[in-house]
Each structure stands twice: as C-alpha cells, then as structure tokens.
Amino acid sequence: MKAAIPALILGVIFLLFGCGKEEEVTPPPPVGAGVYEITTSGIQQQWRVLGRTKAVESVEIHARVEAEVVEVLFNRGRKVNAGDPLFRLDNEQYVEQLRRAQAQVDSRRSALTLAQTNLNRGLELQPRGYLSTADLDLLRNNAEQAQAALADAEAALRQSELNLEHTVIKTPISGRAGNTQITQGDLVGPNSGRLVTVIAPDPIRVEFQLTDREFADLLTWQRRDQGAAGFKVFLQSEDEERHPFEGRVDFIDIEIQEGTGTVTATAEFPNPDETLVPGFVVNLIFERTEAIQGLLLPEQAIQRNQLGPFVMWVNEENENQVEIRQISLGDRHGTSWEIKEGLVAGDLVVVEGLQKIRSGAKIQPSLYARDPETGLLAPVDLMSNE
Numbered sequence: 001m002k003a004a005i006p007a008l009i010l011g012v013i014f015l016l017f018g019c020g021k022e023e024e025v026t027p028p029p030p031v032g033a034g035v036y037e038i039t040t041s042g043i044q045q046q047w048r049v050l051g052r053t054k055a056v057e058s059v060e061i062h063a064r065v066e067a068e069v070v071e072v073l074f075n076r077g078r079k080v081n082a083g084d085p086l087f088r089l090d091n092e093q094y095v096e097q098l099r100r101a102q103a104q105v106d107s108r109r110s111a112l113t114l115a116q117t118n119l120n121r122g123l124e125l126q127p128r129g130y131l132s133t134a135d136l137d138l139l140r141n142n143a144e145q146a147q148a149a150l151a152d153a154e155a156a157l158r159q160s161e162l163n164l165e166h167t168v169i170k171t172p173i174s175g176r177a178g179n180t181q182i183t184q185g186d187l188v189g190p191n192s193g194r195l196v197t198v199i200a201p202d203p204i205r206v207e208f209q210l211t212d213r214e215f216a217d218l219l220t221w222q223r224r225d226q227g228a229a230g231f232k233v234f235l236q237s238e239d240e241e242r243h244p245f246e247g248r249v250d251f252i253d254i255e256i257q258e259g260t261g262t263v264t265a266t267a268e269f270p271n272p273d274e275t276l277v278p279g280f281v282v283n284l285i286f287e288r289t290e291a292i293q294g295l296l297l298p299e300q301a302i303q304r305n306q307l308g309p310f311v312m313w314v315n316e317e318n319e320n321q322v323e324i325r326q327i328s329l330g331d332r333h334g335t336s337w338e339i340k341e342g343l344v345a346g347d348l349v350v351v352e353g354l355q356k357i358r359s360g361a362k363i364q365p366s367l368y369a370r371d372p373e374t375g376l377l378a379p380v381d382l383m384s385n386e
Helices: 004-018 092-128 133-165 212-224 380-385
Strands: 031-037 040-043 046-061 067-072 085-089 168-170 175-177 196-211 231-236 248-252 262-269 281-288 292-298 303-305 308-315 321-326 328-333 336-341 348-352 363-370 377-379
Touching (some): 031 377, 046 328, 196 212, 196 281, 212 262, 231 262, 348 363
Parallel strands (some): 031 363
Antiparallel strands (some): 231 281, 303 308
16 A cells, blocks of 8 residues: 555656646638729619510401402411411402492482483573472482482492402501411401411510509609609510610500509510520519619628528727628628628728638738629739739
C-alpha cells in the first residue's frame, strides 16, 4: 500500500504538467468574395397578366345561293387577298334567271311607255270635252301601275345580277384561309353553314383581364403623363421570348364585373412576320413610361430559407463580417429584383463566392459592378480595364 502512494503522486505530477496552458488557435484568413453595393437607380415599374391571342379580323365564308361547287380556288392555310375567289359555283341557272329578268324589265318598260303616252293624250283631250274625268283617272292609274311594275322588274333584275355574282364566292379580307371540307361536286347553299374561315394575322389582338387594382393603376399612369399613354405594353410568349413589336391597349371595358372583380381589356400588336396566331396563351408586360427611383438587387445575391429570401450582408464596421439579412422583394426587372425591405442604399451584399462563406465569416471583399448593357456582374477592375 505504501508503494502505491508514490506512484499515485507521480501520476498526478505528470497530469499537472500535461494540463498546461493551451496554445492560441490562429483564426483563418478572410475569404475572398465579390460584393455589390446597393445604389438607387431608375426602375421601370411593371406588372404582368395572362392573355390569349385572337384575330382582329376574321370572317366566316358562307354560300348565298344554292348551286353545285365547280371549283375550289384556294389552298388551305395559304394567304388570300381581299377579293380573291375561293369557290366557283355552277352558274347556268342564274345566267338564265338573269336573262329572264332582263326581258321582264324590257317588257315592263315598254308597257310604261305606252301607259304614259295614253295618259299624255288623255290630258290633252280632257279639257276639250272628249274624255271624261273617270277615263282620265283610269289612264293615270294604268301609268302608275306600269311604273310600279317596272320598278319591281328592275329589283328582280338586280337580285338576279347579285345571284349570278354570288356564284363566285370571294373573300372580303386578306389573310389566311383555314380548313374546309368542301370539294368539287358538293351542293352548297345558304343552309350549308360555314364553308371556310379567313383570318387576318396582322395585326393580332390579345384579350386579358385586369384586377380592380391593376385597372386603377393603369388609369393613374395615364393621367400622370397629361394625356400620354403613361405606360408601354409588351408581349412575351410562354418560352420567355419577347415579341419584337410594342403594342397598344385598344379597349378597356367601362365597368368591373361583379362575379370576378375583373375588367376585360384588349391590346393590339403588329404581327408582320405572323409569328403569333390566334389561340396562343401569352404574357402581357405593362411598363410605366416614367421610371421611379428604387433599389435593385442582382439575382446572384439572393438565397432562400424557411423565412424567405435573404442575402449575405457585409458588416463593414465589424471587419467585413458577413451576416444573414432577410429581405422583401418586389417585381423582377431583367436579372435583378426590386428591394422592398431589408436593405438600404450603400449596403454591401455578397454576389460571388457564396459557396465559400457562412454567417459570421470575415471576407476580403472585391467590388463588383453591373454591365449596363448585359446586366451581368464583373469585378470593377476588370470592367475599368475594358
């Protein structure tokens, strides 16, 4: 037992020597990261709505007379010009109808000439006592009836001319002819329904709905520019490609629909290349003519967690330590987002090297700037060298 005590003391001594003062840990060097300074800039305020394209001009072609189709004069899906014939109908019966109508007009005109001559003679004889008043009235009545009969015959002649004209069915507008089931030999008439539809693709119209708030904003924008439009409207397809031509709002309904709380409106766009066809679902982008001052944040800086979007904010007063800063975003503008809350002008946020840092780390900042043409970010030194 006495031998074990010195060993125990020796162990305690070694333990005391081993628990000496720990060496201080050297903090890691700051990590290089690209930062962007938030500045005030002009923002084109905008919003988007869904719409559907429709033709400004569209006509359904119908037969006005009954006859057999002799010839189909167009190709489906191809362009046709106003006045072009689309169908030619058998006109034999209408040529004969016109001949009879013309003969009837000639006969009625001769009858009127005779009746008018007899009336003129009666007017000469009646004052001399050779013709009674009753006989003169009869002559006058015959002349009036002959005049009415001629007018009726002339109306029938005009109708016959129209019927013959309608045996060649033409398009009243220029555009593209749609599909048709009518072929040579088919019997068509007023009860045959639509033979074909012709749609004018240029310009094209987009029908959309505005909420009551959007409707009020639109009216406000118009008033601010003292009668000018106050806004621009663009069209974007589902593949995010913007239509090359600016449009114009050509109709806004005068009341808000109670059931939906929306207002129906339409916008018209030039479509010379016919890249848009009726039935497309598209995005309409409304953009204020006058820019407003605001803060824009590059998309590269934005991250998201359970609380929403956030950025890695640089605390310059604490040796460039980065901290998580939750933010509130507005509308998107190209490659940037409008800042509603969370940052102010002059703040620095990390835009490059986010994967290398975490909250609480200290960085060696390298200032980045935005290319005004492309919207891309690059180091300030690199951009100045260019």
